[in-house]
Amino acid sequence: MLYKINYTDIIGVNVYLEKRSQRELVGNLKRKDNYYQFFYEESYLNLSKSIPLGPEFPLTKRDFSSKTLFPSLADRIPSKENEAYQDYCEQFGISSDEQDPFILLITIGRRGPSSFVFEPIWKETFTPDSLKKFRKELGLSTRDFAECFGLTQATVVRIENAQTSGKETLKFLEILYNVPEAALYFISKYASKISSDNKDRTLKKILMRK
Secondary structure, rough: OOOOOOOEEEEEEEEEEEEEEEEEEEEEEEEOEEEEEEEHHHHHHHHOOOOOOOOOOOOOEEEEEEEOHHHHOOOOOOOOOOOOOOHHHHHOOOOOOOHHHOHHHOOOOEEEOOEEEEEEEEEOOOOOOHHHHHHHHOOHHHHHHHOOOOHHHHHHHHOOOOOOHHHHHHHHHHHHHHOOOHHHHHHHHHHHOHHHHHHHHHHHHHHOOO
8 A cells, every 4th residue: 555645734834954964944935915924033033153044034034924825945946847857756755736835845845956955844644642552553662662663751741741742753643643554664674672472462453454
């Protein structure tokens, strides 16, 4: 079974600045009342070597709004006249007729000539309760669950107890929950520290969900 990413779950776009091994959150783009709104992260503005996202985003301001997509962001989306446009879309599993700028930015516009990278902000469809339900379906402790999927026990406990949002971890686990093949891969790769009985039982339960 192939898992198709539900791009309609995207509610915004995070912008990162990547330089070698460093990655800084620049800000986020959202929509409200038919306006596009971009907000710089205060921590980014306080960096000594921060650079503006584009000419219309001076570092002297923190928030910006526009009725149309900001030019610097629109420029990141390849033109439909580009001969490879169809191939770009197929690579990310989107239609060549896709019009949503958020979807286009985090797929075919995700990486461009600059050091800025676009990542999706997901609607919370897989919650801490979903994580706990998934773990209990597999009959695993927080420690063994974490071991199975390359996480730390502290991360699992903190998310279940609502001590952290854990959005990226929850999205990762949502994919594993919906794609048994992916879950099997991670268990085979990471579950070396749990007992063989627990591992075998977990693999069988995952296989039953296929």
